[in-house]
Amino acid sequence: MFQFIVRRLLQMIVVLFGVTILVFSLMHITPGDPARIIAGEGAPEHTIENIREKLGLNEPYHVQYFTFLSNILKGDLGNSIRNNIPVIEEIQTRFWTTVELATYSVMLAVFLGLLAGVIAAVRQYSWIDSGLMVLILFGLSMPNFWLGLMLIKYFAIEIPIFDPSGWGTWQQNVLPVVTLGTGGAAIIARMTRSSMLDVINQDYIRTARAKGVKERIVIYKHALKNALIPVVTVAGLEFGGFLGGAVLTETVFAVNGMGRLVINAIGSRDFPVVQGAVLVLATLFVIVNTLVDISYRYLNKRIDLE
Amino acid sequence: MMSQNSDAITAKTKAAAVSDVGFRAFIRRLRKNKTAFIGGCAIIFFILVAIFGPFLTVHDPYHVDYTNKLLTPSSEHWFGTDHAGRDIFTRIIHGTSITLFIGFFSVIIGMVIGVLLGIISGFYGGIIDTIIMRFMDILLAFPGILLAIAIAGVLGGSLGNVIIAVAIFSIPSFARVVRGSTLALKKLEYIDAIKTLGAGDARIIFKHILPNILSPIIVQATIRMAYAILTASGLSFLGIGAQPPTPEWGAMLNDGRQFIFDYPHVALFPGLAIVAVVLAFNLFGDGLRDALDPKLKQR
Numbered sequence: 001m002f003q004f005i006v007r008r009l010l011q012m013i014v015v016l017f018g019v020t021i022l023v024f025s026l027m028h029i030t031p032g033d034p035a036r037i038i039a040g041e042g043a044p045e046h047t048i049e050n051i052r053e054k055l056g057l058n059e060p061y062h063v064q065y066f067t068f069l070s071n072i073l074k075g076d077l078g079n080s081i082r083n084n085i086p087v088i089e090e091i092q093t094r095f096w097t098t099v100e101l102a103t104y105s106v107m108l109a110v111f112l113g114l115l116a117g118v119i120a121a122v123r124q125y126s127w128i129d130s131g132l133m134v135l136i137l138f139g140l141s142m143p144n145f146w147l148g149l150m151l152i153k154y155f156a157i158e159i160p161i162f163d164p165s166g167w168g169t170w171q172q173n174v175l176p177v178v179t180l181g182t183g184g185a186a187i188i189a190r191m192t193r194s195s196m197l198d199v200i201n202q203d204y205i206r207t208a209r210a211k212g213v214k215e216r217i218v219i220y221k222h223a224l225k226n227a228l229i230p231v232v233t234v235a236g237l238e239f240g241g242f243l244g245g246a247v248l249t250e251t252v253f254a255v256n257g258m259g260r261l262v263i264n265a266i267g268s269r270d271f272p273v274v275q276g277a278v279l280v281l282a283t284l285f286v287i288v289n290t291l292v293d294i295s296y297r298y299l300n301k302r303i304d305l306e
Numbered sequence: 307m308m309s310q311n312s313d314a315i316t317a318k319t320k321a322a323a324v325s326d327v328g329f330r331a332f333i334r335r336l337r338k339n340k341t342a343f344i345g346g347c348a349i350i351f352f353i354l355v356a357i358f359g360p361f362l363t364v365h366d367p368y369h370v371d372y373t374n375k376l377l378t379p380s381s382e383h384w385f386g387t388d389h390a391g392r393d394i395f396t397r398i399i400h401g402t403s404i405t406l407f408i409g410f411f412s413v414i415i416g417m418v419i420g421v422l423l424g425i426i427s428g429f430y431g432g433i434i435d436t437i438i439m440r441f442m443d444i445l446l447a448f449p450g451i452l453l454a455i456a457i458a459g460v461l462g463g464s465l466g467n468v469i470i471a472v473a474i475f476s477i478p479s480f481a482r483v484v485r486g487s488t489l490a491l492k493k494l495e496y497i498d499a500i501k502t503l504g505a506g507d508a509r510i511i512f513k514h515i516l517p518n519i520l521s522p523i524i525v526q527a528t529i530r531m532a533y534a535i536l537t538a539s540g541l542s543f544l545g546i547g548a549q550p551p552t553p554e555w556g557a558m559l560n561d562g563r564q565f566i567f568d569y570p571h572v573a574l575f576p577g578l579a580i581v582a583v584v585l586a587f588n589l590f591g592d593g594l595r596d597a598l599d600p601k602l603k604q605r
């Protein structure tokens with residue numbers, strides 16, 4: 001187990017290292033001269049030269065990369081081009097908003113997903129099962145930004161129960177969380193259903209039933225506990241989907257989080273902010289993934305990875 | 307002579323029995339699958355709409371007519387008109403081909419690259435495998451749609467860039483599936499036998515491995531189509547994909563966003579169009595997966 005954790009952590013470091021290379025390259029895959037693009041059309045030559053100087057774009061790539069990397073390790077993500085504020089400060093104020101949004105959404109998704117998945121599995125082939133499966137398919141096929149727009153229209157404007165925008169109070173939080181959580185709930189429900197069906201057909205469940213254990217206990221204590229293992233993994237992986245999906249949700253609900261920061265920065269060609277925000281989100285996701293992997297291993301000692 | 311003949315016949319029956327787990331059996335099971343049938347029919351319908359639809363609509367998808375803006379659905383404008391007085395039904399019909407085009411090409415590009423990387427990784431193993439799979443891990447380290455957003459955002463919004471962004475986004479899923487299948491196949495004796503007979507690597511890969519792992523690749527491609535269409539419409543919605551006045555559905559949603567509170571039809575129909583197409587691919591993908599793995603279906 002200890003060995004596994006060490007190996008997994010080393011792997012994480014390699015991946016994070018690769019992530020920095022990819023994020024660094026973002027600035028250089030722009031068609032044309034990044035300094036010119038940042039300066040905007042018709043900018044005077046000395047402004048462009050200034051930007052080039054400031055971002056070190058005159059240096060060879062490998063020198064630029066190592067400066068970039070050593071700055072990151074020092075916790076310095078550069079300064080925003082638009083307002084000259086350190087990128088790290090821009091991120092700090094927004095980071096927790098996005099983490100909160102993603103975490104609440106995961107919680108909602110796990111709750112709804114487990115509930116729907118278990119009910120569908122227990123009532124396999126009934127109309128409840130079919131109905132839930134249709135709902136799940138819709139949940140998987142719906143663009144979350146569209147769901148968000150519709151929720152605003154009907155639950156904030158027509159029936160003004162919730163706030164249409166912002167983040168912080170519960171009236172503001174409900175709609176974004178529902179918007180972001182629905183797709184994940186569908187994925188988890190599907191996973192739970194098939195995982196439950198796998199377990200329910202196992203011999204030990206039949207044995208438990210034959211022993212006269214109450215059906216409720218069979219389902220929740222014996223079956224669900226074992227069916228949860230693959231679900232945990234999916235939920236962990238989904239956290240990444242939520243972080244990415246937050247970009248769309250935050251845009252729809254004008255939530256001032258990381259996603260909106262990225263989109264605004266893309267709009268104003270503020271590359272250091274784009275790089276910084278993408279790097280932070282990817283790092284968070286990689287760390288969460290590693291933790292999920294380790295807990296998966298811990299939960300299910302029977303599986304032997306390699 | 308007689309016995310030789312009957313030997314040949316037995317061999318043939320054996321071959322038929324073996325093919326029961328192969329591609330043909332996959333197709334046979336697929337035909338019987340209701341979900342796949344519905345999804346498949348819907349996909350064919352959307353393809354027909356994409357090809358012939360534009361010839362059948364009476365309005366011009368780009369024609370701006372402010373006197374007729376934001377009309378609610380009527381017999382003249384089935385889905386109403388948008389803020390520039392353009393007929394939404396016509397725009398959705400014209401947008402079908404754009405949506406399918408983006409989905410199809412991004413998945414094909416992602417598939418070709420992903421399949422090649424996956425086969426090489428699984429077939430050669432060792433250091434090549436490690437390098438390729440770590441690279442896939444790096445691509446997967448970017449949560450969800452974020453990588454596509456970053457790439458499309460930096461490259462600049464255009465249909466071509468969306469295709470590139472979504473293609474890169476779909477590479478790892480193909481690479482992983484194909485690597486797994488290749489590893490499983492490589493263990494079979496007959497690959498060893500072919501190798502002993504002196505077949506080159508390229509021949510083994512393209513003539514013996516690739517045809518045998520087609521089914522999981524097709525399943526993956528169908529499922530990725532659904533993802534690709536959702537992702538691409540998301541990018542357009544964020545303003546870093548297809549640009550207005552292109553009648554791409556995500557772009558239409560973005561374009562009409564500020565009007566939806568008073569005129570919900572502006573957002574309702576493009577959104578439903580996305581749901582319908584993605585649903586079709588999800589249904590077909592599910593059916594394909596069941597046909598690929600009959601054990602799942604028996605449950």
